[in-house]
Amino acid sequence: MEVIRNLGDKAGLEFSHTRSDIISIDFHLHDAYEIYYLISGDVNYFVENKIYELKQGDVIITNKYEIHKPSFKSNKTYERAFIQFDDAIPVMYGSGAFDLLQCFNGRRKGERNKIEFDAVRRQEFLELMEKLEHTGKNKNPADAILRNTYFVQLLVLLNRAFLSSSVDAVEQKGISARLFPILDHINENLQGDLSLESIEQQFFINRHYLTRLFKKNTGMNLHQYVIYKRLARSKELLARGLSVTEACYSSGFNDYSNFYRLFKRIIGTAPGEYKKRNAY
Incomplete structure (x- = not known):
């Protein structure tokens, strides 16, 4: 580069x-x-x-x-x-x-x-x-x-x-139409079960086909996408003043230690420190 x-x-x-x-x-x-x-x-x-x-x-x-x-x-x-x-x-x-x-x-x-x-x-x-x-x-x-x-x-x-514009210039060209309801489902159910098995049953789509489709269209695997979405949600909750534990479970993580490790690695700081700097 x-x-x-x-x-x-x-x-x-x-x-x-x-x-x-x-x-x-x-x-x-x-x-x-x-x-x-x-x-x-x-x-x-x-x-x-x-x-x-x-x-x-x-x-x-x-x-x-x-x-x-x-x-x-x-x-x-x-x-x-x-x-x-x-x-x-x-x-x-x-x-x-x-x-x-x-x-x-x-x-x-x-x-x-x-x-x-x-x-x-x-x-x-x-x-x-x-x-x-x-x-x-x-x-x-x-x-x-x-x-x-x-x-x-x-x-x-x-x-x-x-x-001056209220129009959202979203394009769907080149993107599989099958992904859009799945992306919406993830966005609306971050606290729920978003495993491949659960999505497979919800949308009647083979999990292996879904994995390949998601990777082809986004360049990332589905599990990573869910993690980033949940971390983004936890940042919002911490900024609103929720405790680290509340932010962890309210954003869909089931394991506090895993949440803490992922937050620190991806966000670059511990969740408690993030809350101190950003809570309003």
Whole structure:
């Protein structure tokens, strides 16, 4: 993978621009908001239980509770830029009249993740991304201030596009129609039995066929997907103030030790520490 730019700072803002051949990518579940911009590649993008078919120049936004990943349909070179950030800058510059995180938090998970721009706004977006990349290369205080202002302008642009459209640009091309009710079932029954045997009986589908179908269409096995969904749910519950034990069992885990180990490995911190930093 060629890392063209990887620029981060202490203000909770990181800009990355990378190019690579096709690689295997698991679902992401990180403690940050993300703006993803596809420069080149033949990509379907999964967010929660939804699939977006992308073309060059498309933008995907995700919040810190949405699992997401790209899936590749051909060997075309994959190039993308993305911004990961916490809520420090949006909260500092936002107001009660205009919430800079509206497009990230003001919708249901897995819905309206694809931002549609008209020609004028798309050009504005590209110019702001270029300015963010340029100012991120310099470490002097003046460029840091400029970078923050460009980032705030980018958030305003995203929110205006989001608020001007209520349509969810979800595509199902190239994805087996048999998977969509199964994905919905998983999303609605995280506390229930989501074993292959249970899904096989619920949907009258052979478990071995389901395993191959899920892997072919998502690039990930079904068990991993369920784990990431349950971890995302546990993050939400911890942020709401539930105890670690309550978050564990309420998100569908039956074994506390396994939950703790998976949370620390995938999220990067212990669930108790996550709660201290994020509970509101």
